[in-house]
Every structure is written in structure tokens, then in C-alpha cells.
Amino acid sequence: MSWLRDIDRWFLSEVLPHASAYRARAARFCGRDEADDLVQEAYARVLDSNDFRSIQSPRGFVLTIVRNLALERLRRANVVRIDYLASLEVLDLVDPSPDAFTVSSDRSELRQLLLLIEQLPPQCGRVLHMRKIQGMSPVQIAEALSISLSTVEKHIAKGLALVTRARRDDSARPEVTCPKIPVPTRRAST
Amino acid sequence: MPENSRPDTPRVDLIEVAAKWLAGLDAGTADVRAFEAWREADARHAAAFAQVAGTWSDLGELRHLPDGAAPAPLGLSGLAAPAPEAGTDDGPEFSPTTRNSRRRFLRTGLALGAVALGGAGVTYRAAARDSASTGVGESGKVACGSAMAIDLNTDSRIYWKEGEPLRLWLERGEVAIHLASAHRLSLITQSGTFQLAPGYYNARIRNASCELTVLAGSGRFGAQGRALPPGVTALATAGKASLRKDADELDRVTAWRNGTLILTGESLDYALSEMNRYLEHKIVIGDPGLSRLRIGGTFATANPEEFLEALRTSFAIRTHRDAAGGIVLTRA
Numbered sequence: 001m002s003w004l005r006d007i008d009r010w011f012l013s014e015v016l017p018h019a020s021a022y023r024a025r026a027a028r029f030c031g032r033d034e035a036d037d038l039v040q041e042a043y044a045r046v047l048d049s050n051d052f053r054s055i056q057s058p059r060g061f062v063l064t065i066v067r068n069l070a071l072e073r074l075r076r077a078n079v080v081r082i083d084y085l086a087s088l089e090v091l092d093l094v095d096p097s098p099d100a101f102t103v104s105s106d107r108s109e110l111r112q113l114l115l116l117i118e119q120l121p122p123q124c125g126r127v128l129h130m131r132k133i134q135g136m137s138p139v140q141i142a143e144a145l146s147i148s149l150s151t152v153e154k155h156i157a158k159g160l161a162l163v164t165r166a167r168r169d170d171s172a173r174p175e176v177t178c179p180k181i182p183v184p185t186r187r188a189s190t
Numbered sequence: 191m192p193e194n195s196r197p198d199t200p201r202v203d204l205i206e207v208a209a210k211w212l213a214g215l216d217a218g219t220a221d222v223r224a225f226e227a228w229r230e231a232d233a234r235h236a237a238a239f240a241q242v243a244g245t246w247s248d249l250g251e252l253r254h255l256p257d258g259a260a261p262a263p264l265g266l267s268g269l270a271a272p273a274p275e276a277g278t279d280d281g282p283e284f285s286p287t288t289r290n291s292r293r294r295f296l297r298t299g300l301a302l303g304a305v306a307l308g309g310a311g312v313t314y315r316a317a318a319r320d321s322a323s324t325g326v327g328e329s330g331k332v333a334c335g336s337a338m339a340i341d342l343n344t345d346s347r348i349y350w351k352e353g354e355p356l357r358l359w360l361e362r363g364e365v366a367i368h369l370a371s372a373h374r375l376s377l378i379t380q381s382g383t384f385q386l387a388p389g390y391y392n393a394r395i396r397n398a399s400c401e402l403t404v405l406a407g408s409g410r411f412g413a414q415g416r417a418l419p420p421g422v423t424a425l426a427t428a429g430k431a432s433l434r435k436d437a438d439e440l441d442r443v444t445a446w447r448n449g450t451l452i453l454t455g456e457s458l459d460y461a462l463s464e465m466n467r468y469l470e471h472k473i474v475i476g477d478p479g480l481s482r483l484r485i486g487g488t489f490a491t492a493n494p495e496e497f498l499e500a501l502r503t504s505f506a507i508r509t510h511r512d513a514a515g516g517i518v519l520t521r522a
Contacts, residue, residue, distance in 0.1 A: 008240045114252060130474055
């Protein structure tokens with residue numbers, strides 16, 4: 001895709017595959033409602049960095065940004081839930097093997113993607129299917145379905161947005177089982 | 191509680207906006223400069239766009255989902271159609287044949303372009319390659335002296351150059367190669383180079399990869415010289431090859447030379463992508479739910495009507511032609 005910059009390609013291959021880890025960490029700091037917003041902000045910071053190539057461990061880097069952003073928000077907030085503060089204290093213990101993760105888009109993930117397409121509104125799913133799976137051009141699709149090119153475009157945009165969001169919500173799922181309040185680091189001696 | 195530094199545009203909207211940009215860029219209707227300005231304006235825009243672009247490229251991967259590896263569910267395969275009359279050119283002579291009206295016979299020097307840059311001097315000519323190509327639905331034959339004979343499947347392009355070894359470039363499509371004894375061939379593809387001994391091979395470009403099946407003979411691939419014994423299929427991508435061996439596959443690989451497509455429980459998606467290689471007017475799925483039907487049988491590639499009839503009768507699929515001549519499948 002010629003409209004991607006180097007930093008975007010790097011982002012797609014090194015940063016985005018670990019989305020569920022960022023999301024889980026963000027959720028632990030500031031709750032699930034705000035988690036996605038925090039992760040989006042972290043992505044923006046990453047894409048703003050001038051020297052992305054020198055980042056040794058993109059996953060660890062983003063997790064640190066998530067933590068710092070969470071801290072900023074908590075400082076600004078007037079009322080802070082005490083369990084979130086507790087989680088900030090222990091967060092450095094939580095991540096077992098920073099970049100040992102290998103995430104690949106395997107077949108089950110692709111099949112999941114197929115399911116998402118099937119769940120789209122009918123015409124929207126049809127158009128996206130024709131474009132991406134059958135490899136038809138937008139013009140061909142417009143002719144085949146007797147609709148205008150701009151309608152094809154609208155369906156593609158809508159489908160793409162819906163699928164992107166659905167995947168993001170999916171990526172939150174595997175991490176939900178994490179304990180909400182981690183065990184404190186120091187125990188009171190008896 | 192006031193949140194002063196929060197984005198004024200909610201992120202949900204940004205994904206939508208990014209998706210609109212991408213759809214516009216894809217359709218060629220978006221102003222690229224305006225898009226870049228939008229992306230530069232805010233790193234959140236860039237982040238939203240990158241995520242949408244990630245979905246976009248993953249969706250593209252679906253086209254290559256190896257459905258053939260999955261077993262056919264009972265009751266959905268078993269579509270059978272009689273094979274068309276057998277071809278007559280299975281022998282090593284590669285004589286011209288008229289069994290397929292669209293099949294053209296190409297001979298070195300006839301209808302073949304020399305790819306030379308300027309000048310008619312000997313040096314230029316020495317550097318030149320011969321070429322041959324077929325259009326969609328066509329097939330062709332090329333004889334390179336007595337050393338090599340090549341069948342071209344639909345929508346294919348090759349270049350070759352005599353010498354020792356012979357060199358053959360497969361740019362797109364699919365070829366069957368007969369290499370006579372005492373000759374060696376370098377088959378050069380975008381994915382790497384195969385060194386082939388005398389024998390019979392099938393090579394097909396699949397997107398960024400090249401699939402080579404050793405029907406007879408043997409070869410080596412890549413810088414490491416990975417051995418390719420008879421009967422294996424090597425899928426080469428970016429200089430690396432993965433090998434598999436499946437006796438059943440050999441028939442399927444060569445079926446195109448008889449003008450047939452053999453399906454053993456692949457998804458309709460896959461079946462159409464194979465069938466559409468031969469068709470000017472493509473068959474498309476108008477109902478995504480149909481794409482996972484599994485199809486089995488042997489079908490003539492020159493005439494999709496038989497294939498469509500099988501879909502209509504076995505799966506109650508309705509077919510209609512759109513204004514442009516393409517065939518759209520929907521549930522009846």
C-alpha cells in the first residue's frame with residue numbers, strides 16, 4: 001500500500017500485534033471504559049516519535065507509554081479509585097517476558113475476520129467481500145451491483161470501520177481474565 | 191470532572207474518518223495531498239489510519255486462506271461433472287493442437303518479442319530475451335529448440351534465453367515445463383531461482399510466491415541449494431521454500447493442461463478464484479454467506495456454464511449476469 005509511510009509499516013508489524021497487552025494494561029490502570037482511549041493516545045505518541053527505528057522493544061515501549069499516560073490522567077483527576085493506584089504500584093512486576101511474544105495473523109485469526117465480514121450489514125459485507133476477497137476493483141463492483149462508485153466507497157468505508165472496531169474489541173477479550181487488583185508487593189509482617 | 195487534554199474528536203469518529211480516507215484512496219477519488227495533510231495534522235489521525243490500513247491488509251490476506259487444507263464437510267462436496275475430452279498433448283512432442291479453440295501455438299521467433307534495448311548489434315541481441323504470453327482464457331505452447339517445451343496456462347508471461355543452463359523467467363501465470371535430457375534450466379521467479387535437471391515441472395505464480403511441482407526430475411532452490419526431489423511441491427517466497435508432498439496433488443496440478451479444474455472440497459471462494467483465472471467475465475459472490483460452501487468435482491475451465499449449473503442444482507444458488515457481463519451468485 002503506497003499510502004503507508006515507513007513508520008506506519010513498522011507500527012503495523014511491531015506495535016499493533018500486541019494490542020491486547022496494551023489494552024489489558026490500560027484497563028488495569030483506568031478501567032475498561034477508558035482503556036481504549038488511553039491506548040489510542042499511546043499509539044499517537046508512538047507515531048509521533050522521530051526515531052522509531054531505534055526503539056528496541058516496541059511492545060515494552062508502548063506499555064511504558066500507557067503507564068505514563070495513565071499516571072498523568074490519574075494526577076489530573078480529582079477523584080481516583082484506590083484500586084487503580086494500587087495497580088500502578090505493582091505494574092512493573094506484571095509483564096513476564098516483554099518481547100518474547102510472537103504474534104502472527106494465523107488462520108484462526110483470518111477465519112475470525114471472515115466471520116466479522118459475514119456479520120456486517122448485507123450490502124456492506126458484499127461489497128467488502130468483492131473488493132478484498134474476490135479482488136474486484138471498485139469500478140467493477142459498482143457495475144456488478146448497479147450502484148454508484150461513491151456508494152461502493154461508502155460501503156467499504158463503513159465495513160472497514162466496523163471491522164476495525166470489532167477486532168479491537170475482540171483483542172480486549174483474552175486479557176479480561178487478568179486479576180483486577182494485583183497482589184500488593186509488600187506484605188505486612190506479622 | 192473536567193478532562194482538559196482529551197481529544198476533541200472522539201476516537202470512534204477517527205476510525206470512521208480514517209476508513210473514509212482509505213476507501214477514497216482505494217477508489218482513486220481521494221485527494222492524496224489532502225489526505226496527507228489530514229494525517230500530518232494529528233498523530234491520532236495517523237494512528238487511526240494505520241489501524242484501518244492494518245485491517246485492510248489483513249482482509250487482503252483472506253484471499254490466500256488455504257482452504258484446500260480443510261476437509262470437505264459431508265454433503266457439501268460431491269458435485270461431479272464429466273471431464274471434457276482428454277487432451278492430446280500429453281506426450282513429449284508438444285505438437286500443435288486444436289482441442290481448445292482458444293489455445294494458440296507459439297513458436298520461438300513467431301509472435302514472440304525480443305526484449306532488447308535499442309540497437310541491432312550482436313551484443314544487444316546476445317543480451318535479449320525471448321518472450322511469450324497468453325491472455326485470460328488462452329493457453330499457448332512454446333518450443334525452445336529441442337531442449338525445452340513449455341505450455342502456458344491462462345494469463346501468463348514468460349521470458350527465456352538460450353545458453354547453458356537455459357534460463358526461463360516466469361513473470362506471471364502458470365507453465366508446464368518439459369526439459370529434455372542433457373539440458374539444465376534456471377527458472378527465475380520473483381521469489382527465487384530454481385535449478386532444474388531434465389524432467390517435467392509445473393510452476394505457478396501465486397501473488398508474491400511461486401509454487402513449483404516436480405512431476406519428474408529433480409531440482410534445487412535458492413542460495414542454499416535446497417533439494418527438490420520428485421513429487422514435491424515447493425512454495426517459494428522471498429528466497430525461502432517450504433516443501434510438501436502429496437501424491438493426489440499431482441493430478442490436480444496438471445489438470446489445467448486438459449482444460450479442467452479439479453476441486454476436492456475447497457471453498458466456493460477458492461473455486462471461483464481458480465475458475466475466474468480463465469474467465470474474462472468473472473463470477474462473483476453476491477452473498478458472503480455462500481463463500482464457505484465446499485465444492486468438489488471436475489469442471490471444464492473453458493466453459494463455466496457446467497460449473498454454474500452444478501451450483502444451481504446442488505446448492506440452490508441463483509446466477510445472473512450484471513450489466514458488465516460478470517456473473518453474480520446469490521442464494522435462490
